Structures are given as C-alpha cells and as structure tokens.
Amino acid sequence: MRFEGKTAIVTGAARGIGEAVARRLTAEGARVLIADIDEAAATATARAVGEQAVPHWLDVTAADSWAAAAERAMSEWGRIDILVNNAGIAGRSAPAWELSVEEWSEVIAIDLTGVFLGCREVLPAMLSAESGRIVNIASIAGKEGNPNAVPYSAAKAGVIGLTKAVAKEVANRGILVNCVTPAVIETPILAQVSQAHVDYMTSRIPMGRVGQPHEVAALVAFLCSDDLTFATGAVYDLSGGRATY
Numbered sequence: 001m002r003f004e005g006k007t008a009i010v011t012g013a014a015r016g017i018g019e020a021v022a023r024r025l026t027a028e029g030a031r032v033l034i035a036d037i038d039e040a041a042a043t044a045t046a047r048a049v050g051e052q053a054v055p056h057w058l059d060v061t062a063a064d065s066w067a068a069a070a071e072r073a074m075s076e077w078g079r080i081d082i083l084v085n086n087a088g089i090a091g092r093s094a095p096a097w098e099l100s101v102e103e104w105s106e107v108i109a110i111d112l113t114g115v116f117l118g119c120r121e122v123l124p125a126m127l128s129a130e131s132g133r134i135v136n137i138a139s140i141a142g143k144e145g146n147p148n149a150v151p152y153s154a155a156k157a158g159v160i161g162l163t164k165a166v167a168k169e170v171a172n173r174g175i176l177v178n179c180v181t182p183a184v185i186e187t188p189i190l191a192q193v194s195q196a197h198v199d200y201m202t203s204r205i206p207m208g209r210v211g212q213p214h215e216v217a218a219l220v221a222f223l224c225s226d227d228l229t230f231a232t233g234a235v236y237d238l239s240g241g242r243a244t245y
Contacts, residue, residue: 001028001029002028002029002221002225002226002227003025003028003029003030003081003082003224003225004028004029004030005029006029006030006031006079006081006082007030007031007032007033007073007076007077007079007080007081007082008022008025008030008031008032008033008080008081008082008083008084008224009032009033009035009069009070009073009080009082009083009084009118009122010022010025010032010033010034010035010084010086011035011036011058011060011084011085011086011087011114011118012035012036012060012086012087012088013032013033013034013035013036013042013045013086014034014036014038014041014042014044014045015036015038015041015045015187015188016185016187016188016189016213017086017137017182017185017187017213017216017217018036018084018086018087019045019049019213020213020214020216020217021084021086021213021216021217021220021221022034022045022049022053023049023217024214024217024218024220024221025082025221025224026049026050026052026053028221029052030052030081030082031052031053031054031076031077032049032052032053032054033053033054033055033056033069033072033073033076034046034049034053034054034055034056035056035057035058035069035087036055036056036057036058036087037057037058037059037060037087039055039057042055042056042057043055054072054076056068056069056072058087060085060087060110060113060114060115060117060118061109061110061113061114061117062117063117063120063121066117066118066120066121067121069121070121070122070125074125079125079129080122080125080126080132081126081129081131081132081133082132082133082134082135082224083118083119083122083132083133083134083135084134084135084136084137084220084224085114085115085118085119085134085135085136085137085159086137087110087114088110088111088114088137088155088189089106089107089110089111089152089189089192090107090149090152090189090190090192090193091103091106091107091149091151091152091192092192092193093148093149093193093194093196093197094148095147095148095150096150099150099151103151104150104151106151107151107152107155108151108154108155108158110155111151111152111155111156111159112155112156112158112159112162115136115159115162116162119134119136119162119166119177122134123166123170123175126170126173126174126175127170127173127175129174130173130174130175131174131175132170132174132175132176133175133176133177133223133224133225133228134166134175134176134177134178135177135178135179135180135220135223135224136159136162136163136177136178136179136180137159137179137180137182137216137220138156138157138159138160138163138179138180138181138235139152139153139156139159139181139182139183140181140182140183140237140239140242140243141153141156142155142156142157142158142159142160142181143157143160143181143235143243143245144242144243144244145157146197146200146201147200148194148197149193149197156181159179160179160181160235163177163178163179163233163235164233164235165233167232167233167234168233171232171233175232176223176228176229176231176232177232177233178223178228178231178232178233178234178235178236179234179235179236180216180219180220180223180235180236180237180238181235181236181237181238181239181243182211182216182238182239183201183204183205183210183211183238183239183240183242183243184198184201184202184205184210184211185210185211185212185213185215185216186210186211186212186213187213204242205239205240205241205242206240206241206242207240207241208240209240211238211239211240215238216238219236219238223236
C-alpha cells in the first residue's frame with residue numbers, strides 16, 4: 001500500500017496504459033482522478049476500478065480544462081501528490097511531406113503541449129506541499145525517431161526535454177519529475193497507425209514482442225512512489241531491448 005492517503009491525476013486513463021496505471025495506483029491505496037476526453041469511457045473505467053477512482057472529463061490541450069481537473073482533485077481530496085501525463089495520439093502514418101500542418105499541430109498539441117499544461121497546473125500545489133511525483137509518458141520514438149511518425153517522434157522528444165528541464169527547476173523542492181520511453185505497447189492507440197508501422201516497430205524489439213500496459217504501469221508506480229528518492233529528470237526505457245542509449 002505504497003500510495004495510501006495519496007492522490008493522483010492520470011490522463012488518458014479511460015483505457016490502455018492510463019487505465020493500467022490507474023488500476024495499479026489504486027491497488028496500492030491511491031485515490032485517482034480518471035481524466036480523459038472520452039467522458040463515458042472514463043466513467044465506465046472509474047466504476048470498474050472502484051470507489052477510489054473518480055472520472056473527470058479533460059481536454060489536455062486546454063488550460064481551463066486543466067484548471068478544472070486540478071480543482072476537482074483538490075475539492076475531492078485536498079491534495080495532488082501524483083501526476084501521470086499519459087494522454088496522447090499517434091497521428092496518421094505518413095511521410096513528412098504528405099502531412100498537413102493541421103495534422104502536425106494536433107499531435108503536438110495533445111502529446112507535448114498537454115504535458116506542459118499538466119505540469120504547469122499541478123506544480124503550485126506540489127510546491128506548496130514540498131512533495132510530489134510527475135511521470136510523463138514519452139516514447140522510444142522520441143529518442144530514435146520513427147519514420148512515418150514525424151509529429152509523434154518530435155512531440156515525444158519534446159516531452160523528454162520538458163521533463164529534464166522541469167525536473168531541474170524543482171529538484172530541491174521535494175518534487176521528482178521523470179519520464180518513461182516505451183516501445184510499442186499493445187493498446188487501442190495501435191488502431192491509429194498502419195499495420196506496416198506496427199510491424200516496423202515490433203521488428204526493432206529484440207524480445208520479439210510488444211509490451212503490455214501492466215508492464216508500463218509497474219514502472220510508473222515505482223516512479224510515483226517514495227521508494228524513488230534520488231532520480232529526477234531521468235528517462236526510463238521500457239523497450240524490450242530496443243533502446244541503444
């Protein structure tokens with residue numbers, strides 16, 4: 001029960017990695033805001049997770065929506081101990097010259113700006129408490145670059161840089177900020193990309209398989225816990241051996 005008495009906001013928590021993280025945190029005692037733009041799915045997930053989970057509609061690209069999410073968490077529990085920035089989209093699989101500016105902007109807004117807005121919103125409460133954990137879900141694509149996924153690769157590289165910068169800003173304030181860089185994980189987001197792209201990503205993994213959401217959740221739970229005391233601004237690979245640095 002590492003998280004007994006603690007509270008968390010998990011974005012994109014209605015399904016996939018976010019749902020697995022929410023289930024893992026609540027299983028260890030946390031109270032979790034199931035934040036997702038799909039309100040019906042968030043409600044269903046919260047109901048399945050149990051009374052320690054509260055659903056909340058969140059558009060990660062909108063500052064006022066983030067303010068409402070933080071206010072909801074504070075009104076429910078009076079504190080925000082953990083933020084897991086997981087919400088994201090893959091975008092269309094296509095070479096850079098075939099993508100529209102709108103397609104680029106949508107991925108950047110959700111996958112990168114959404115992370116910035118989330119950190120910006122919860123940090124005042126964490127600074128006041130002189131305690132907190134933020135975990136940003138990036139991607140191995142942010143380290144290596146995936147062809148036919150330029151906006152996604154760029155956004156996730158941005159998440160890595162953002163994580164390192166924010167971590168340094170609060171390193172002596174009791175707040176640890178880290179990110180995870182998974183390889184391909186078996187979640188509904190795979191439906192957004194072509195089978196050829198999935199095959200490419202899987203072929204790069206020495207273990208020869210895709211990862212599972214519960215495997216990501218196990219690492220995220222450690223990064224959210226008080227077991228972690230001297231790591232911040234770090235990038236944790238979860239890639240089945242794909243990562244080379």
